[in-house]
Amino acid sequence: MGKKVVLIGALDTKGQEFQFVKDRLQACGIETFVVDTGVLGDPLFQPDVTADEVARAGGSSIEALRAGNDRGTAVAVMTKGAAAIVIALEQQGIVGAAFGMGGTAGTTVAAKALQALPIGVPKLLVSTVASGNTRPYVGVKDIMMMYSVIDIAGINRLSRRILSNAAHCLAGMLQHMELEQEAEKDKVTLGITMFGVTTPCATRVRELLEEKGYDVLVFHATGTGGMAMEALIKAGYIQGVADITTTELADHLVGGIFDAGPDRLEAAGIARIPQVVSVGALDMVNFGEPETVPAAFKDRLFYQHNPTTTLMRTTVSENQELGRIFATKLNEGFAPTIVVFPKAGVSLLDMDTKPFDGKAEREALYASIKQHLRADIPMVDMEQDINDPAVADMIADSLLKLLETNKRG
Structure with missing residues (x-):
């Protein structure tokens, strides 16, 4: 069975809309595979995977969910089941792309299924909640969310245009995917972490690695950035890391x-x-607007990075604990590892005359890492700050040597 667009959603309440998207995709020459997640009634058209099959994959049955008449339980079961079904379909080589749509419940069910797919597989979710906080639905995957503007309730002048755009967008992604995959082939992929205050370092490291022919992914260390990099490493997508900016710790x-x-x-x-x-940007903790900073921190040192980002300087005691955490995590791993410590500053703000310049804090961080780090993990001391070209050169050269040694090994 060839790869298809997998449509995931409730065919009892959204059957007309899913039929419309299915027809638009088929008009583009794209085959579809439909997974029904509806609980309330019979589907408008026959799916490839029934709602009962989804419910059983989620640990229940459609009869039990209907008898229980508990919406929360039903959504939880169908969410779990849809993800399990999609994982199985992906392993069978059926999933070329995936599509879902709905309100809050439909979005929740479809989003979990889309999150179960590898990064790179086209994923599109039309949702009534796409203009709000989308983090629970996107997570760290490349899910495209399109706001439905109106409720998903019938085919009308506006929904026809929006759903057509969604179908044609997905068709375009799927039709051009093979071309992109061919261009990406044979390159070793590396990950780098970057923040605004470590940009000069990360940029130079990226350029040096790219000059050597590596494909370099740069992750903005904003929580989701670090999570995304860790997820791609686990998935085998990344073969080496210059983890310059560990501020998320x-x-x-x-x-x-x-x-x-x-x-x-x-x-x-x-x-x-x-x-x-x-240890990039371990001199700071990030908050939003000034009024969002917890009252417990009112006497701390702050810097207003921009109107929506307030930075707080880490203390000596916090740096001591960060050093212990940093070293312990590296100690428990099995990777070829080198630590590079810039003793003159860990960010653009932590330098001589700058707002977060903190010799005592840096010394506490350094001493704690040194104390707890495994003896066989090299720690390179640099007298410059992290954004000095010499530090970037050391990071790039060190990673290149580890990659070469790893390749020979």
Whole structure:
């Protein structure tokens, strides 16, 4: 069976709309495969995977869900089941692209299924909630969300245009995917983490690695950026890392808004891929507008990065703990690893005469890493700040050597 666009949604309440999208895709020469997630009634047309099959994959049955008459339970079961079905379809080589649409419930069910697919597979979700907070639905996957503007309730002058655009967009992505995959073939992919205050370093490292023929992905260390990189490492998409900007560890420790979760800085060690790690932007914790900063921090040192981003300087004690966390995570991994520590500053703000210049904080971070880091993991001391070209050169050269050694090994 060849690859198709998998349509995921409730054919009892949204059957007319899914039929419309299905017809538009087929008019473009694109085959479809339909997964029904409707619980309330019979589907408008026959799907390839029935709602009962989805419910059973989620640990229940359609009869039990209807008898229970509990919307929350039904959504949870169908969400789990749809993801399981889509994973199985992807393993069978059926999924060329995926599409979902709905309100809050339909979006939740379809989003989890789309999140289960690998990055690079075209994914599109038409939703009534796409103009709000989309993080729960997108996660760290390349899901395109299109706002439906009106409720998804029938085919009318506006919904016809929006759903046609969605179908044609998906068809275009699918039709051109093979061409893009051919262009990407044979390149080793590396990951780099960057923040505004580590941009000079990350940019130079990227350019040096690209000169050597590597494909370089740069991740903005805003919580989701770090999570996305870790997910791609786990998926085998990235073969080496210059983890320059580990600032998300500070947000996780202190409670900032750019928290990448408890597993940050662990994927490369588990995957055993070469990594060069530094302490970029560990001088700061990130918050939103000034009024969003918790009252408990009112006496701390702040810097207004822009109207919506307030930065708070990390303390000596926080740096001591960050050093321990940083070292422990590296110690528990199995990757070829080198640590590069810029002793004159860890960001554009943590330098002589700059707002976050903190010799005591840097020394606390350095001493803690040194104390806890495994003896067999090299730690390179640099007298310059992190954005000095010499530091970038050291990071790039170190990673290139690890990659070469790993290749020979």
